[in-house]
Amino acid sequence: MEVTNVEKREKSIAAVTVVVSPEEFDEAVNSVYKKNRGSIMVPGFRKGKAPRKIIEGMYGKSVFHEDAINEIAPQAYAQAVKEKELKVVASPSLEAADVGEDNSLTLVIDCVLYPEITLKKYKGLEAVRKGAKVEDYQIDAEIERLRQRNASLVTTENEAKYGDTVVIDYEGFVDGVPFEGGKDENHSLEIGSNSFIPGFEVQCIGAKAGSDIEVNVTFPEEYHAKELAGKPAVFKVHVHEVKEKILPELDDEFAKDVSEFDTLEEYKANIRKTLEENAENSSRDEFLDKILEQITAEMEGEIPEAYIDERTQEQIEQFAQRLQQQGIGLDMYIKMFNIPREEFVANMRKTAEKQLREELVLTKIADLEDIQVAEEDKDAEYEKLAKQYGVELDSVKTFFDVDLFESSLRVMKAANFLVDNSVALPEPEEKPEEKAEEKTEEKAEDKAE
Numbered sequence: 204m205e206v207t208n209v210e211k212r213e214k215s216i217a218a219v220t221v222v223v224s225p226e227e228f229d230e231a232v233n234s235v236y237k238k239n240r241g242s243i244m245v246p247g248f249r250k251g252k253a254p255r256k257i258i259e260g261m262y263g264k265s266v267f268h269e270d271a272i273n274e275i276a277p278q279a280y281a282q283a284v285k286e287k288e289l290k291v292v293a294s295p296s297l298e299a300a301d302v303g304e305d306n307s308l309t310l311v312i313d314c315v316l317y318p319e320i321t322l323k324k325y326k327g328l329e330a331v332r333k334g335a336k337v338e339d340y341q342i343d344a345e346i347e348r349l350r351q352r353n354a355s356l357v358t359t360e361n362e363a364k365y366g367d368t369v370v371i372d373y374e375g376f377v378d379g380v381p382f383e384g385g386k387d388e389n390h391s392l393e394i395g396s397n398s399f400i401p402g403f404e405v406q407c408i409g410a411k412a413g414s415d416i417e418v419n420v421t422f423p424e425e426y427h428a429k430e431l432a433g434k435p436a437v438f439k440v441h442v443h444e445v446k447e448k449i450l451p452e453l454d455d456e457f458a459k460d461v462s463e464f465d466t467l468e469e470y471k472a473n474i475r476k477t478l479e480e481n482a483e484n485s486s487r488d489e490f491l492d493k494i495l496e497q498i499t500a501e502m503e504g505e506i507p508e509a510y511i512d513e514r515t516q517e518q519i520e521q522f523a524q525r526l527q528q529q530g531i532g533l534d535m536y537i538k539m540f541n542i543p544r545e546e547f548v549a550n551m552r553k554t555a556e557k558q559l560r561e562e563l564v565l566t567k568i569a570d571l572e573d574i575q576v577a578e579e580d581k582d583a584e585y586e587k588l589a590k591q592y593g594v595e596l597d598s599v600k601t602f603f604d605v606d607l608f609e610s611s612l613r614v615m616k617a618a619n620f621l622v623d624n625s626v627a628l629p630e631p632e633e634k635p636e637e638k639a640e641e642k643t644e645e646k647a648e649d650k651a652e
């Protein structure tokens with residue numbers, strides 16, 4: 204086969220013409236015949252024994268052409284990409300296939316090429332950069348969260364209060380009729396966890412072990428089970444136990460139990476360091492995002508639709524895998540949150556396009572600035588990943604495709620270059636009352652958790 208023409212079109216599409224010789228096409232047709240003859244019945248012949256010419260005589264000479272074209276097209280595409288050194292980024296499509304009188308085959312294949320873009324200004328751009336200061340109350344909130352996670356539950360004869368856990372049997376009724384999924388036994392429910400229908404948990408306050416109560420609630424209008432949405436319900440509840448949460452003392456022993464540090468002060472210092480690192484990374488990422496937003500808004504060049512489609516599908520599949528690890532299917536997630544599937548896909552597509560635009564910008568900057576990835580860069584990243592995932596260094600290296608890994612590092616270095624060559628503006632001065640309100644909201648969120 205021979206690549207006879209490459210025609211560049213709009214939106215980074217190249218129409219590639221490949222001519223397949225009569226001998227090569229006949230070989231593909233014969234291959235298809237051999238695969239399919241066993242399922243073709245021809246009078247006078249045992250099943251699978253009819254000669255190709257007899258079958259073609261009965262059904263037409265082109266009976267095997269479509270399957271033969273589908274079989275040979277990927278080979279033609281692969282040869283064209285290699286021979287013409289095309290940088291393709293998505294699956295191709297077959298535009299035309301024509302069998303000539305001499306039995307040669309002419310294919311026109313639309314190839315999706317890596318889009319060429321042009322950048323305007325990308326150095327010296329300005330954006331507000333959020334401060335990375337960590338306040339004492341944030342340290343205290345982090346420690347309090349850890350205390351809550353390490354609390355013990357002790358059975359009590361007292362009335363249930365906010366923060367206690369009740370062990371209950373319950374059954375729900377709508378219009379006096381039990382509904383599916385509304386019944387459970389020996390369920391542990393923390394009052395204040397907001398894991399049940401709004402209004403359910405607060406009505407458990409004051410209950411004691413052995414008591415029976417009725418809980419009256421109304422399902423939210425946006426409830427995932429549409430047959431229950433907006434309807435009033437009555438739950439009959441039996442309380443088996445009330446368990447009180449006992450928090451550990453905040454001392455050096457607590458620090459030893461939850462960390463590798465011997466004193467509470469050392470542990471607090473480590474928390475501060477971690478929070479400061481997280482705050483710095485968050486500040487840097489937000490700053491980079493603002494700069495990239497300015498650059499992508501001004502960049503020239505179009506991203507092929509097929510490229511966005513494939514990246515969207517990749518993101519949906521990755522999201523579905525993360526859900527599956529939590530025991531939730533994608534369809535169940537969409538139903539739970541009452542999101543129309545087309546809206547879910549549209550949101551994923553928007554994210555995919557933004558991601559692609561940023562990758563194109565950073566790759567272009569790496570090209571313009573001749574940013575290279577040295578062996579020490581790779582080694583440093585491998586070591587970082589090995590430490591992060593707690594695995595051997597050699598095993599980390601087997602996880603990644605070398606070319607993709609190097610390309611990813613090059614994009615990361617371009618991002619660092621962009622941050623270093625942009626101007627960080629200070630945050631606007633915050634009014635004292637706004638600062639106090641922000642702290643109050645954060646403390647309220649910590650309490651809810």
